[in-house]
Amino acid sequence: MNSTAMARSGRTHAERAARGSATEGAARAGLTARGVIYLLVGILAIQVAFGDSSRQADRGGALEEIAQHSFGVVVLWALAAGLVGMALWRLSEVVFGAAGQDGRKARKRAMSAVRCVFYSFVAYSVIMFAASPGGGGGGSSDKQSRDVTARALGLPGGQWIVGLAGVGVVAAGVWIGVRAVRRKYHDKLKLGEMSRRTRQLVDVTGVGGGAARGLVFATAGVFAVRAAIDYEPDRAKGLDDTLRSLAHTPLGPWLLVCVALGFMLFGLFSFALARWRKV
Template sequence: MFERFARAGYVGSGVVHLLIGYLAIRVAFGHGDQEASQSGAMAELAERPGGTLVLWVAVVVFVAMGLWRFAEAVFGKASEPEAGDGPNPFDRFKAFSVGVVYLAFAYTAFGFARGSGRSSGEQNASLTARLLQSGAGKFVLVVAGLVILGVGAYHVYKGVSKNFVDDLKSHPSTAVQRLGLVGYVAKGLALGLVGVLVIVAVFQADPQKAAGLDGALKTLGAQPFGAVLLVLAGLGIGVYGLYSFVMARDARM
């Protein structure tokens, strides 16, 4: 039963990424009334009929997925018993990091379900402004930016190498492999841009640069042919959302 709730976390992630992709495309066409970010996606959902109930369900499934990932960090995957002392350090770190991401999703969903959700871009910029006031804070931001950049690079590598196939219970079809490739690369590039902007915020002393995914996508949109780039980014993130539905059914847990 708990595994089913954890798998439902992939469904929730898929919905969130589809909404982020949709919002990014809206920004490209000049209709950016919501942030193209996790908080923007959940704010959009909260405005729909029945959206609050869906958000409460999302809180439960995101918490379940987060706890499942923490268990994997300690014991390894239930479908892949580990020899010796359990999963290797990289797998532990990866599982723990994904668990943190899902608990962050749960926290954001909880805020919007209660009607007290806040813009993640504003929160990121506010936190960055406080950290920029000290040398230690600047160091933390640079490290955070490098970590986010590394996570983005890993997503790109995982997509291009098709290593995501190993996460599935059976060999996927060509269509599923294409979804995974495009989705992982698109999400990796978006995360990489977020990481770069966090580092830029430190060196330019501009906390608004570190506004998270929404800020990264809007920075992309401000470039030459920005509208086209934003549409492509939105479609790519949406494809990652579709691949999340595949993971809900076929992921090794």
């Protein structure tokens, strides 16, 4: 066997390993962990909508909620392990391509790379919180957003950087919402293994959850653009402040309730993906 054939054989074995049961298990554990976090954030947001201002409706608040219960630390470490699995799964997609006919395209690999970086950061924050529950490892999304915006505004051309980033987040929110409404996620699901009733229920969670995520992303992007225009880092908002801002619209707290329910639906949708997603 020549060197070219050996290299091809080695790559084939590596790709099979990347798509093997270990990677599939890591992906499904990561999707489950994401579902738990979104479900808790949705519950916290509903409490905020009904006047409980002490709640922090973001990932940090969800981690604090878990830590307050017995076996909370065990659950935190389980979530951290799941999110590490999610990051490794996305890394395997960067290297070997994602599932599906166009999974090897550069655009798909680039999106997987972005998701890998994002979930690596999320996993790190959960690990830090699990190592020291209540020590601030989860962090406030609002403070993080303001700090990052302040540092970016201090760079040469900082207003343009923050403004363009905000526009990008708005575009991402619209993209997420439109794809959810158009049910683009069907391409990633093992629809043949679902009954008609199950598909209908999954669509409720996928459309409702995706639309809610898209709205929140787009709203956060608008705040970032305003921060750039006004040169005021405090105008940038994390997830908690973005959700709270929805309660101050003409629709009052009911818009926040709807979005909170949407987040809970997305948590359930993540559980569905953990069961039926193609990996």
